[in-house]
Amino acid sequence: MPLISTRALTKxxxxxxxxxxxxxxxxxxxxxxxxxxNGAGKSTLLKILLGLLExxxxxATVMGMDxxxxxxxxxxxxxxxxxxxxxxxxxxxxxxxxHMGRMSGLPAAAARERTAEVLRHVGLYEERYRPIGGYxxxxxxxxxxxxxxxxxxxxxxxDEPTNGLDPAGRDEMLDLVHRTGTEFxxxxxxxxxxxxxxxxxxxxxxxxxxxxxxxxxxxxxxxEHTGTLGVELExxxxxxxxxxxxxxxxxxADGRSVLVDCPDERPYDIVxxxxxxxxxxxxxxxxxxxxLEDLFRTEGRTDDAA
Amino acid sequence: MxxxxxxxxxxxxxxxxxxxxxxxxxxxxxLGRRAAVLALFSASLRAAFGLGRSGKAKLVPWGITxxxxxxxxxxxxxxAIVPGGASPFNYNNYLWDMQIVFALFLAxxxxxxxxxxxxNHVLSLYFSHALLRSDYALAKIGALAAALFVLAVAPxxxxxxxxVLVSADLVAALGDQVGNLAQVLGAPIIYAIPxxxxxxxxxxxxxxxxxxxxxxxxxxxxxxxxxxxxxEATTGNVSRWAPLINPFVALDGTRDWLLGASVAxxxxxxxxxxxxxxxxxxxxxxxxxxxxxxxxxxxxxx
Numbered sequence: 115m116p117l118i119s120t121r122a123l124t125k126x127x128x129x130x131x132x133x134x135x136x137x138x139x140x141x142x143x144x145x146x147x148x149x150x151x152n153g154a155g156k157s158t159l160l161k162i163l164l165g166l167l168e169x170x171x172x173x174a175t176v177m178g179m180d181x182x183x184x185x186x187x188x189x190x191x192x193x194x195x196x197x198x199x200x201x202x203x204x205x206x207x208x209x210x211x212x213h214m215g216r217m218s219g220l221p222a223a224a225a226r227e228r229t230a231e232v233l234r235h236v237g238l239y240e241e242r243y244r245p246i247g248g249y250x251x252x253x254x255x256x257x258x259x260x261x262x263x264x265x266x267x268x269x270x271x272x273d274e275p276t277n278g279l280d281p282a283g284r285d286e287m288l289d290l291v292h293r294t295g296t297e298f299x300x301x302x303x304x305x306x307x308x309x310x311x312x313x314x315x316x317x318x319x320x321x322x323x324x325x326x327x328x329x330x331x332x333x334x335x336x337x338e339h340t341g342t343l344g345v346e347l348e349x350x351x352x353x354x355x356x357x358x359x360x361x362x363x364x365x366x367a368d369g370r371s372v373l374v375d376c377p378d379e380r381p382y383d384i385v386x387x388x389x390x391x392x393x394x395x396x397x398x399x400x401x402x403x404x405x406l407e408d409l410f411r412t413e414g415r416t417d418d419a420a
Numbered sequence: 421m422x423x424x425x426x427x428x429x430x431x432x433x434x435x436x437x438x439x440x441x442x443x444x445x446x447x448x449x450x451l452g453r454r455a456a457v458l459a460l461f462s463a464s465l466r467a468a469f470g471l472g473r474s475g476k477a478k479l480v481p482w483g484i485t486x487x488x489x490x491x492x493x494x495x496x497x498x499x500a501i502v503p504g505g506a507s508p509f510n511y512n513n514y515l516w517d518m519q520i521v522f523a524l525f526l527a528x529x530x531x532x533x534x535x536x537x538x539x540n541h542v543l544s545l546y547f548s549h550a551l552l553r554s555d556y557a558l559a560k561i562g563a564l565a566a567a568l569f570v571l572a573v574a575p576x577x578x579x580x581x582x583x584v585l586v587s588a589d590l591v592a593a594l595g596d597q598v599g600n601l602a603q604v605l606g607a608p609i610i611y612a613i614p615x616x617x618x619x620x621x622x623x624x625x626x627x628x629x630x631x632x633x634x635x636x637x638x639x640x641x642x643x644x645x646x647x648x649x650x651x652e653a654t655t656g657n658v659s660r661w662a663p664l665i666n667p668f669v670a671l672d673g674t675r676d677w678l679l680g681a682s683v684a685x686x687x688x689x690x691x692x693x694x695x696x697x698x699x700x701x702x703x704x705x706x707x708x709x710x711x712x713x714x715x716x717x718x719x720x721x722x
Contacts, residue, residue, distance in 0.1 A: 266446035
């Protein structure tokens with residue numbers, strides 16, 4: 115059974131804004147990165163999965179439960195870290211997290227015990243007895259994470275968990291998210307507009323743009339070899355490209371480089387011989403890799419045109 | 421997805437060993453939605469009196485409760501010193517006479533219960549947990565009603581025990597007074613529920629605490645003034661029905677209908693309206709205001 119499954123999921127705000135557009139996907143447990151620019155529909159998707167928003171059309175299930183009709187059951191098993199501030203300033207972290215534990219249906223004693231545990235896990239110690247209003251942004255994000263895991267959820271939905279953090283804070287938060295996902299075995303969805311963050315902590319990536327699914331695949335497949343050989347020259351890139359095309363290869367000049375499509379190893383020799391024949395000076399020869407950014411460069415463009 | 425085995429790794433230090441028990445899953449009981457609603461109710465009731473909060477948060481609710489009790493305590497003390505002296509207060513008129521205290525408590529504490537959750541976006545956390553939006557609304561109304569009940573029943577109990585304690589024969593006095601328990605406990609309930617719903621129906625509309633406080637005070641001042649002016653300035657049917665504009669008249673009328681005697685200055689008797697009319701209005705206030713609160717939280721974006 116997939117962890118999350120959506121079918122033709124669409125959400126419109128009013129008649130003009132389409133946040134999610136015919137989104138169909140199946141996601142298995144793991145640490146899942148949900149990546150997209152601001153306004154791509156990440157938060158909308160998370161809120162629909164929580165049953166906080168109703169889809170305009172289409173359907174979605176979380177752990178086999180329908181988000182519209184079984185929202186209450188889903189919410190008991192899900193932890194949610196919203197993007198924006200969500201903490202009352204006049205309450206201590208201990209009181210707040212334990213209160214949220216009880217809101218998930220934990221008995222009072224268990225909520226207190228779990229609160230002590232998760233606050234230690236997120237790295238809040240003495241300061242947990244002080245009112246949250248006096249906390250730094252980093253500490254607040256930790257409290258937000260703590261309240262999301264206090265009831266030991268089966269699924270964590272984290273909306274921009276590094277929002278507002280400085281680089282050191284980001285690293286710590288990402289490390290925390292990674293540990294929570296791997297050591298505790300809690301399936302986690304991390305929404306972020308920063309590809310670098312997703313790359314670091316996630317094993318699977320969902321890329322959405324303008325409410326449409328760009329790609330869903332393991333992270334590894336995004337950064338694997340593309341089968342493109344990059345030939346960087348001092349000059350004469352056009353010359354080489356012509357020669358290679360004449361030799362029956364799929365090649366094109368790109369600035370000072372020539373990109374050659376290499377479905378097998380045959381082109382390597384042809385490239386070497388062509389460079390030698392033309393007497394060009396070679397700077398670099400490399401296997402091109404996909405970069406996550408490429409997703410949005412190429413496929414995002416067609417969306418804009420539509 | 422099984423939690424990993426606790427890896428117990430002792431780390432030696434000067435004071436002893438630290439055991440890293442790792443993360444443990446929760447395998448205990450999950451009580452679900454009903455328990456969550458009850459927990460929210462009791463947490464909100466505590467918040468209404470500033471319990472578990474700073475001393476500053478206690479000042480206003482306890483101060484107002486004290487104001488509610490003092491006249492009853494003074495009346496009890498006076499009748500102890502001057503036996504047979506007529507007290508200005510009784511079970512019928514006490515709550516009517518302390519309507520300004522109710523208005524103050526509502527203005528101060530209804531926003532306390534709901535404004536902060538809205539202003540600080542805590543609502544989106546509540547709504548992502550086991551409870552429904554209507555559960556949140558009902559838990560808050562229930563908590564505020566319970567707080568108002570405490571506020572109202574405290575002076576009533578002072579009157580009750582005051583009149584028992586001043587008599588020479590305690591047992592006989594207790595026997596005499598037991599019949600009044602329906603008044604002592606019932607009248608606060610009649611006041612608490614519609615007022616709580618009304619106060620939250622106003623407070624839920626804005627995340628700004630000051631606005632909510634101002635709006636609640638304004639509603640009580642305007643309804644009292646308009647009701648009183650219309651009674652004076654008009655004649656016939658308009659004058660008869662005008663007292664109903666003041667919600668406190670509806671509450672006193674309901675108390676009159678269900679539990680006891682008329683209060684001279686409340687305008688209930690003077691209006692010569694059938695008493696169930698007041699009961700109907702009090703019920704309508706509770707239901708309509710309660711529905712408005714639920715509607716508000718259903719519609720709110722989270």
